[in-house]
Amino acid sequence: MAPDRPIDFATPRARHSRQARVVWGSRCVTVGGDASVRVQSMTNTDTADAIGTAIQVKELALAGSEMVRITVNTPEAAQAVPHIREQLDRMGIDVPLVGDFHYNGHRLLTDYPDCAQTLSKYRINPGNVGKGSKHDRQFGQMIDAAMRWNKPVRIGVNWGSLDQEVLANLMDENSRRSQPWDVKQVMYEALVSSAIDSAQRAEQMGMPGHQIIPSCKVSGVQDLIAVYRELAKRCDYALHLGLTEAGMGTKGTVASSVALSILLQEGIGDTIRVSLTPQPGEARTQEVVVATEILQALGLRSFVPSVTACPGCGRTTSSTFQELTKQIDDFLRAQMPVWRERYPGVEKLKVAVMGCIVNGPGESKHADIGISLPGTGEAPAAPVYIDGAKSVTLRGEHIAQEFQVIVENYIEKRFGTRHTAEAA
Numbered sequence: 001m002a003p004d005r006p007i008d009f010a011t012p013r014a015r016h017s018r019q020a021r022v023v024w025g026s027r028c029v030t031v032g033g034d035a036s037v038r039v040q041s042m043t044n045t046d047t048a049d050a051i052g053t054a055i056q057v058k059e060l061a062l063a064g065s066e067m068v069r070i071t072v073n074t075p076e077a078a079q080a081v082p083h084i085r086e087q088l089d090r091m092g093i094d095v096p097l098v099g100d101f102h103y104n105g106h107r108l109l110t111d112y113p114d115c116a117q118t119l120s121k122y123r124i125n126p127g128n129v130g131k132g133s134k135h136d137r138q139f140g141q142m143i144d145a146a147m148r149w150n151k152p153v154r155i156g157v158n159w160g161s162l163d164q165e166v167l168a169n170l171m172d173e174n175s176r177r178s179q180p181w182d183v184k185q186v187m188y189e190a191l192v193s194s195a196i197d198s199a200q201r202a203e204q205m206g207m208p209g210h211q212i213i214p215s216c217k218v219s220g221v222q223d224l225i226a227v228y229r230e231l232a233k234r235c236d237y238a239l240h241l242g243l244t245e246a247g248m249g250t251k252g253t254v255a256s257s258v259a260l261s262i263l264l265q266e267g268i269g270d271t272i273r274v275s276l277t278p279q280p281g282e283a284r285t286q287e288v289v290v291a292t293e294i295l296q297a298l299g300l301r302s303f304v305p306s307v308t309a310c311p312g313c314g315r316t317t318s319s320t321f322q323e324l325t326k327q328i329d330d331f332l333r334a335q336m337p338v339w340r341e342r343y344p345g346v347e348k349l350k351v352a353v354m355g356c357i358v359n360g361p362g363e364s365k366h367a368d369i370g371i372s373l374p375g376t377g378e379a380p381a382a383p384v385y386i387d388g389a390k391s392v393t394l395r396g397e398h399i400a401q402e403f404q405v406i407v408e409n410y411i412e413k414r415f416g417t418r419h420t421a422e423a424a
Helices: 050-063 075-090 105-111 113-118 133-148 164-175 183-204 221-234 249-265 286-297 318-342 360-366 399-423
Strands: 019-024 027-032 038-042 067-071 097-101 121-124 153-158 212-217 306-309 350-354 369-372 382-386 389-394
Touching: 038 286, 050 067, 050 075, 050 286, 067 075, 075 097, 075 105, 075 113, 097 105, 105 113, 105 121, 105 133, 121 133, 133 153, 133 183, 153 183, 164 183, 183 212, 183 221, 212 221, 221 249, 249 286, 306 318, 318 350, 318 399, 350 360, 360 369, 360 382, 369 399, 382 399, 389 399
Parallel strands: 038 067, 067 097, 097 121, 121 153, 153 212, 306 350, 350 369
Antiparallel strands: 019 027, 369 382, 382 389
């Protein structure tokens, strides 16, 4: 017997963070507040190689990254930053660049003003800005540079490079408790305290709070969830979210997806990065693909048309529908850099590629456009459904090519008309 009330839709909780603005030229990426959760990534090139770095930034941006972080660790890297920006501008890539600074950021931002001015945002790690009396002075120099050039900063705490003075003070304090905390709880507190104290110190220096984006990165899923829940309770800054050193392949993808999804569903996180270790020969862009898929799976963003496909079973002619699914998915992703401009709204398209008659027709009807391929022993025919109604049945050796043409024509008819009308 059904209950008296319907089942509630599962929707993420609203976020309650301040709004930051990351600007480059005419492009402004809003972070926090009511803005969409943003995707970030990071290059793994030698930043001093301006051409190589610009090419990888372009690849990451075209894959969907809305900000790209680059390492700025040497004078040569700092000198290359304006040239990287120039190369990107020539290629028509207006993605903001974030400078990642450790140990010597105070000197590089002071000695290379063109670098400081060109970058759209700085990442500062409070654990790597100097020890003892140098810490506050060198941290202050970096905040001064951010205010001078009107740049937002990420206060990026990482448990692999935690401020040891903060940790030592908390351990001493803990030893005086009648019921001491667990060591891991002290570590959590050190992470959160370091981020919030550093952010508040920047505000005391005159930096607007809406230009500060803290993060507390760890490599354990449950650790990340615990730390960010506490961080979100104790501040209203926009938060950058990511599982650091997530790992390679399936492990890194699953761990990042689980941790980020739980927090995003709770309304925690304004920008995300998936820190995948690329497998040999794998493109750096895979981390962007995973990040966009997380947001799309949660219904928070749409980046590319979604392709629904069955896993296959003994009823399916596996190779046929697997090949078609991959072909269609690859085709849609490859076209998106052009389609984003030409066909507004195409990223919300739903395509189904199904392998037999059991769920094929039904799933295809639920999609905007779908095909139900013949399973083992079924008639060699593939009905195509458009907007819930059967449109045509494909037969023969060229089903894949014919279906791709149907998809292209559907996109042109549905989204091209809208684009033309809006332009008029």
